[in-house]
Amino acid sequence: MIHFDLAHRKVHYPDDRRFRIWIDRRFVYAFLLLVFAAFAAAWIQRIGWGLPHISINPDLDQGKISGPHGFPGWIRWTHFFNFLFLTMLIRSGLSILMDHPRLYWNDDCTANSEWIRFTPLRVPTDRIWTAKDDARYITPLVGLPGYRHTVGMARSWHFINVYGFVLTGVVFVVGLCTTDQWLRLVPTSPAIFSEAWATFVHYATFTLPPEPNGFYGYNALQQLAYFSTVFIMAPLSILTGLAMSPALVNRAPWYARLFGGRQSARSIHFLMLVGFSAFIVVHVTLIVLTGFTRNMNHIVLGKDAASSLGLWLGLTGIAVVVCAWIVAHLVAWKYPRRVQHAQKAISQPVRLATLNRLSPIHTYTRDQISPRMWPNGMLPLREDWKALRDQGFRDYRLKIGGLVEHPLELSLAEMEEIGRSETISMHHCIQGWSGIAGWGGISLAKIIELAHPYPTAQTIAFYSYGEGLYGGTYYDTQSIENALKPGSMLAYEMNGSRLKEEYGAPLRLRVDNQLGYKMVKWVERIEFVESEKVVGKGEGGKNEDDEYFDLLPNI
Structure with a gap:
């Protein structure tokens, strides 16, 4: 808990710290219908025809290696730094979101037209209600730097980490394209979709499918998930972030319209945050369920071994990331000016060379x-x-x-x-x-x-x-x-x-x-x-x- 003086406590730690999520029921019903339909179809297939057969690609048999296998050092290190930068972006992004805890599909942001809000309050119509009045508290356990109306510091951390995220992604994609490791992620046959559905039927009916050794490759559903994360979600999160630039949008309004408008881009940007968070949860769960020790040796040591060294080093790496969250929080409150200046030193030259050159x-x-x-x-x-x-x-x-x-x-x-x-x-x-x-x-x-x-x-x-x-x-x-x-x-x-x-x-x-x-x-x-x-x-x-x-x- 940060100790505030009276003026800052009133802003950052208000008496009303309630948290609520309200979602337009149309979106709730649509989401539940999609989930129900997918699981219902999976159960109908299992009950009516049994579990679908899943054949293991012979290239993934470690005795018949002909494709990419193992995890080179550049994959292992980019995996770690991506985890660090992505979680910092998620945490700072949540603090930014809570400064206007409403998401829209219209650029007008008309009061109470949001499709989701993270506040128990509807906008009052009997008095002036400013955007700062509407900002909400977020616990620092979740947000960086947390508390209420800390958007300045949250943006500083967000932009510091976004450059690391982009650079890590570039190194990873260049590595994929210059080796045969791209075959792990990029589908090469439409048959992958039927194979992915067969795998989903197993998961949806609470049965683990036959798993290839992850050191040599992934099942079809995992491959599509990795491909979507790297080649769809990551670029889309960057592109929708740019669509929130006043310099770009007032120069080229068509760019924001590619995503349905500026606020639609903001909503998609948030959905990418949800997607990354869900991917992390599912990814870690499957790593644990399908051989935690061996999987950690794969991604930490680059070895297909059963020793516990990779597990302990991996847990140490996770602890380092958590410590980075704590340090970033403390630095934000102890040395905010230094964080502001660090972000300025990184971002301002880039903006001067790019966005600031655009005339509306x-x-x-x-x-x-x-x-x-x-x-x-x-x-x-x-x-x-x-x-x-x-x-x-x-x-x-x-x-x-x-x-x-x-x-x-x-x-x-x-x-x-x-x-x-x-x-x-x-x-x-x-x-x-x-x-x-x-x-x-x-x-x-x-x-x-x-x-x-x-x-x-x-x-x-x-x-x-x-x-x-x-x-x-x-x-x-x-x-x-x-x-x-x-x-x-x-x-x-x-x-x-x-x-x-x-x-x-x-x-x-x-x-x-x-x-x-x-x-x-x-x-x-x-x-x-x-x-x-x-x-x-x-x-x-x-x-x-x-x-x-x-x-x-x-x-």
Whole structure:
């Protein structure tokens, strides 16, 4: 148990820590029907015709070896590291999920339209209910780093491990393709499907089928399971992860539509997590049931032997992975800044070279606008903002200063006279929800043109009337490069009407190649500065300072 001060305890360890899973009954019925149909067919076949015959491939007879056999060192080591990285991804992914514990098949994320939720709460309709209000607690025994609203640190661990997962996968696939080991996994005949069904009938009727020695090959059902895990589930988990990138989706909306939309991709991403978890459980169960000691010798030592050395070394390896979970949890809470910086050092160069180069193109239409977008953040408590709100922001003036030749103060009317920019784009929140909205305002390119920043100014800091989660003025920064991308603006209109207060009135920032927390609401003033390092704690924003979010969240 981590000991929190009062402010952090309120956020991370709330009184309401209930956990519930609710699933749309249509999906429950469909799943149960599929499972029942498969098991019923298996039992009907057994009762009516007996257990189907399963012939062992003669190539898998250790006395007649003609195909691949054994486990080379590259297989054994990638197996271990894949287990490490995959379980770290699952644990951090669950913490990310609980920051918006609802999954949808629609990109609007309309309240109570989810197909599954991991919270006992329905969205209340009698008051403003923000996305942060909706975040739920997850025990650190399951999630990394666990507790509630720890999405910044969870993302850091997720992205650190995803590179290890991808690299391990590349090494494994290259090894398969450059040796004959691919024959273990890749089906070469359609007959494998009938053989896999015969094997399933045995399992479904609680009978172990004839098992080949795993040192030499797998039965048909195992081969299909391994093939699906390596060549379908792993790539699909990566591709659906990319479909949650605002930079990619607002540049190429068609990419997310390959998976049914951004939220469908998020749902599929979760189902891959479930699939990997189920695979691990079934995989380990079968290893135990079909000769635990011998199987551990295969994958740990690369030997077809009956000694207990492989078993003990394998259990030691599992213990190392569990210790890695514990260490990652402790480091997340003891040294969060170091984890944030480690993730930045790994991820930011990749993003700068790839996703950050993409400029948004806006192809959404008015009929795609979401009926409602989740509000987020606390309304400003400052009396000057309330006074401006009460008179319709008539006397509001945006202050523009810092390293500029022409400091400015602009009213909303003056901004309209300068020129109106419009866009319809998808908003992506770090918590996981999305929504499509039309925005109207003054482009950041026009502000840059009018203020004429000095060459030393590379960053723009946007300051809010609102506060951060732990108090203090909310702010965030954007590079001038991103501020000049299409659609970047200070919006005073949303969906054809004046911006409402819960969405950031009088002005909110829009930069469509990044996640929503970078888009400051209730903007009071902006300053041109040399770098994000000279503002706040030097991390690039209030959430980056206090909650360890990313400086450049293109995904």
